[in-house]
Each structure stands twice: as structure tokens, then as C-alpha cells.
Amino acid sequence: MVTLGIVVISLLASLATMARVAATLMISVVTGWFLGYAAAKSGVVERVFLPVTQTLESVPVITFFPIVLVFFISRIGGYLGVELAVDFLVFTAVVWNIWIGEYESIKTVAQSLEDVVNMYRLSFISKFTKLYIPVTIPRVAGNILVSFADALFYIVVSEVVTLGTRSYSVFGIGALIAGWTSEGEWVNAVTALIVLIILVTVVVFLVLRPFVNWAVKYSYDPYVEVTRVGARRQTTSRLRASLSRNIRYVRRVMAVERATLPVFVRATGYSIYHRLAIRPRPVGILTKMEKHVAIGVGLLILALVAYGIYSSWETTWLPILVNIYNNWVTYLYYLGLDWLRVAIVTTASIAVAIPIDYLMVTRPKVEAILLPMLEDLASIPVSAYLPLVAVPFVTIIATRLGLSASLELLVLIVAFLSTAWYVIYNMYVGMKTIPRSLWDVANNLNLSTWHKLTKLAIPGAMPATITGLASTVGSTWGGLEIAEYFQGINGKVYMVHGYTALMDYYTAVGNVVGLEAMSLILAVNVILVSLFLWRNLFALARRRYRMEGAITL
């Protein structure tokens, strides 16, 4: 029997979780303005900022969470320590993407607008409020859906963590659902999940969508066609002004927008093409002074790192290296296993995405039903419903398939659920932003569905798919992390062979050295993947698949 108390406590917990999401997003956006500005204006800062953010962007942060937790709990401790650890984790999950977007927006601000603020000698604050902050808004809006979903995912999963023999948790919907599930309080858990889903839906449709719609006015395109002709009657009151604005908004949504690109698509598409089309290069030339400063800063950082390693060599680094030396075969084998899972899940997501997206792009009715669902579904964190989804896999299905096969299936399904929405969504944005004229040509030439797919839709969706891949793979890792090792009913632990499972295990048994060793390997792995895979893929997307004029916001 669902009591009002359960609903209220679920609602409060969901709001607490949402507040964390909102706070971390805000902090990311605000810090990004200043860092992005500093990087765009100073060659020295840019040279540090770019490689660091671009590498960290594709890091599956969740895998480093145990280390973060150990740090915060040992240094700060208590509820505050755990709270800060959780917030910090979410911050690192969403911040890079937002920072890069803001930096790129500031870096590529129209020269003439910058000239205007300099010409009229605007103060530093005026420059920020009139120019540098507004130009970042379309990119923030374009990423907002993914950032929101990511933040929610990580926050929900990190609200309860076991470290050694102790379990730490903060008040939030993730902790609530996990707690009720492990106690076998099914009705409560499902109620809490429903409350969360409703709240997410409300946020997506009443906060994020209007935000994106509003953000459209911040895009700079001096040559856009006039949208309304004729003088409007002067509005005399604030109330009437806002009323007419809302009516305009509704009218636009009802009539015009159906015929053009949906707002989210427009904003995301803008983000992707902004990223590919006018991706700024680092300043090519540094003055002598700047070179000296850069070398000085670089040497200082190197010296600090060297000193750090030297001073903690005996206590930290040596044990880590010994641990790696003793276990490297296991670690590499598990890393390989997890990459294999990532590959399977990514391929499956793309395979599912292609027909769904093609249907959505070519059949408006399918699109009208699926798209809002997709936007909403993408934001409901798998981590919240994992405890419930897992139940049949450790009971009914396990008796049929055997426990290990059943758990493997669960891992793949959860990783798929953490990934598929993003892949579907990114590909859809890609296909949707293919210029109308190309579809007309394809229809005019009577191309078969197969040819339309292979010659137009799939290549056209490439840039969006590829740019999205770096972050979707991060989500896949997140999915693996939560599903490879989890506490089921009555606190019973289930795990499969896998890298993140072993990390979780080390966390649970308090093997800090092993944990640090695995984090180090993962860090190296991430940097290598970033250097050799993502950069090449991005370059490919830019070189081969970019369509001129594919998107105008």
C-alpha cells in the first residue's frame, strides 16, 4: 500500500538529487565563462586548457570515483565529505563538455561584435554580460540534455557507496531506491522510481525545453531572414508583454516548429556543427614573452609532479607499481573484456539507431510520437532503475541460463540502456540536419530505401554520431560500472569478470593500493584512446562528412 509518506519522501529525495544536478551544472557553466575566456584570450592558458579538457572529456569518470571518495572521506570526512565527493564526481562528469563548448564559443565570437565592445570601451563586466556570456548560451543549450542526463546518472549511482566494511550514503533518490530494493520493499522502490520519472519529465518539458527555445535568440547569424514583418503595437505593461510572448511561443511551437527542426535538435545540431565547422585551432604563434611564460609554467608543473612522486615514492608509488607488476595480466585481460563489451554495446546501439532514426526522419507521425519520448527517456537514469531491472536476472533468468550467463546479459543490457538513447539521439540529429535539398535529390532520383540509407542518411549522420561517440562511450563505461558489480536483494553482491567489477570489489574490500594501480592503468588507457582514437575520428568527421550549411539555428 502506497502511503502519502512514501510519495513525499520520494519527492523530497528526488528534489535533493535534482538540486545537486542543478548546482553542479551551474558551477560548471559559471566557471566555464572565466576559464573559457582566459583560454580564448591567452595562448599560454589555451595550451594547457585544450589538451587537458579534451582528454578528460572522454574519461569514464565513474571509474575514478572510489579514489575520489577515499580522498574526500579521509580529508574531510563525515556526511559533508561524502556529499562533496558525490558533487565532485558529477561535476567531473559534466564539466568538460560544457567548458569546451564555452571556450569554443568565445574563441569563435564574431570579430565585428568583439570590435564593437572594444570600440565603445565597455568595462570588463559589460563585455562579459553583453558579449562573452551571451555567445556561450547556444552551446550550453545544445549540450543541456546530455549534461542533465549524465549528471543525473552519476549522481543517482554515487549516492550510495561501500568502501571497505562501511557504506556511505547521502539523502537522494538513488540512495532511497537502492535501500528499499535491498530491503525487499518493492512497492516503495517502484513508487520512488515513478516519482523520479515524473519529476524528470516535468524538468525536461517545463525547464529544459523552454530554456533551449529561449537560447535560440543568442545565436549570431546576421543574415537570417526577417521572421515577422510589420509594426507591433507597443506593449505598455510587463504583464501584457509576457502574455504576448507566451502566445507567440505557443503559436510557434504549435504551427511553425512542426514544419522545421525541433528545438532540441536545432540546439544539439548547432553544437555539433559549431564544433566541427568552426572548431578553433590553438593560437599558432606565441610572442617571445608568452613562450617564456609557457615554458616556465610547464617546468613548474613538471617539478611539482616530480616532487610529488619523489616524496611519496616509498609510500604510494612503489606499492602501486609492484601491484601492477604482479597483476598486469589480470588487469589487461579485464580491460580487454570491458572494451569488448563497449564495442558490442556501441555496435548494437548503432544497429538499433539506424532504422529507428530513418523512420523518424522520413515519417513525421513516428517522429511526433517517438521524439518527445526519447528526450525524456534519455534523461531517466538507468542507475535509478537498475536495482529493479536486476531482480529477474538473479532469479528467474538465472535459473534458466545459469547465473554467469544471466549476469553477463544483464551487464550488456544495462550498458546498452545507458548508451542507446544517446546514439539514437545523436544519429537522429545528424540525419535531421541533412539539408532538405539532398533529400529532394534522393527522392527525385528515385533512390531505394537502401540507397537513401547508405548514400545519404548514414553518412549524413556521421558527424553527429562520431562527435557523440566520445561521450556515449563514457556512458557505456558508466553502465558497465554499475552492472558488473551490484548489491541485489538483501544486500547480496553479484559480479562478473570485468575491469570495473574488480575496481568495485577492491573498493568494497578496501584494497586502496590495488584501486590506485587500476586507476593509473585506466588513466593511461584513456589518454591513449583519446590520442589515437577520438582525435582521428573527429578529424575524419571534419574532413569527410561535414556538410556545408547543414545547420542554421
Added chain:
Amino acid sequence: MDISFSYRTERGPLHVLRNVSFTVYEKQYVSIVAPTGTGKTTLLRIIVGLRKPDSGKVLLMGEEVRGPTPKISMIFQDFALFPWLTALENVEVALLHKRLSKDERIKLARRYLELVGLGAFENYYPRELSGGMKQRVAIARALAAQPVLLLMDEPFTNLDAITAEGLKSEIYNMVFNEESTVKAIVMVSHNLEEVIELSDRVIILGGRPATVISDVSIDLPRPRSPRDKEFQDYLDLLYGEISKSMELAGIAKT
């Protein structure tokens, strides 16, 4: 002024302007004409104080221009309006550096919007305005700064022919108006007909790095019509000078 300028590039300095020098007198409408890529916009940005020349200096009424000053205002090819600000707020940007109260600022901005004929559109955002209206807002903003010298970087290029024609016939009166503080205009253009229609003097840049090739006074009564014979004579003269400058650029390349 006597300006030289080069860009720092990965292949060493690229010399763009060499000893460019000319004087603009009061009540003059001066046009700078040159082929694309000659460095016209760069020259304007140097004059307005947004870039520093390698050598030489810009003098405004005997005083050196060392950085952006409200006495020089510029109108841009792409209008450079802030899409997130209304027409009125865009004009206000030019007044922010003055320590005016908000009411005074709005009053002043409104006056200039009315001067360019957009009094009824102050709450419109740039995207809700036509190209011609956008350029009018940009003109109002430039005038609101109360400059002595007004610079215009190909102000009619992004307008359709009919709108451009209308604005051209009005701009002279808008700028040299009793409410305006502008004493002289420097416009950059590559449309020779427009240049003859509007200017008192035409300065032709050419060569690589560019330098002043020719300085032609246009002595025709206003309003001017391209159908007049004298107009056509000036056109022929300018075409001749331009081809000379193109040849110079060709020689510089080889």
C-alpha cells in the same frame, strides 16, 4: 597618418599595408577602394584604434589615436548587432562607457533610433528586422557614440539592391545632420558606382603590400545619377586606376 602593417603568420610576417597615408578634411565623405584581400578592413581597424600599426600613426585633429576612442565610430559589413539585445539596447551599447543614468541613456538611444527612422521598432530583436533595418540600427549606434569620424566597412554589401539604394540616398543626410556630431566619413567599398554616388574623394589602394595608388576628387552635384555622362566618366577613370592597381599586385606576386 603613415601606416604600415603586417600580420604575424606561421610563415613569417605577411606585409599587408606599406606607408599608407592620406588626410581627411571636415565635411568630407572619403571612400577607400581596393580589390578584395588588400587590407581595407585592416586599415579601418587601425584607424579606429582596434589594431596597432607596425609603424606610423593615426592622427585625429592633431592627436594620436592610441586605442579605441568614442570620437571614432565604425559601422560593420555584417552589422555587428548583438542578437540577444533589442534595437534600443544595441544602440545603448555605444553609450555604456559614458557615465549616464539609465533613463538618460535610453532617451539618447531612442533619439538616434528615431533619427534613422526606427522609432517604432526599439523593442525588436535584430532577427526580427530586415537587413536594411539592421543596418539602420547599426548606424544609429555609431551616431549615438557621438563620433567626429565615422568609418563604414562595406555597409551596403549585405543588403539587397533596392534596400541598399534607399539607404544610400538617405545616409548622407542621416550622418551630416544637425543632430549628428560627425565631421567626416571614411567608407571602404569595392562597388565603384556606390563610391562615386556618395563620395567627395576616392582613395585607391593597390599593390602587395598595399599602398595609396591614386586619390581622386569627385566633383559632382548631389543627388548623383549613374545615368549622367560625367558619372560614367568618373567610373571609367576609377576602373582605369583599379586595373593599374591590379597589375601592380600581379607584379608583386611574380
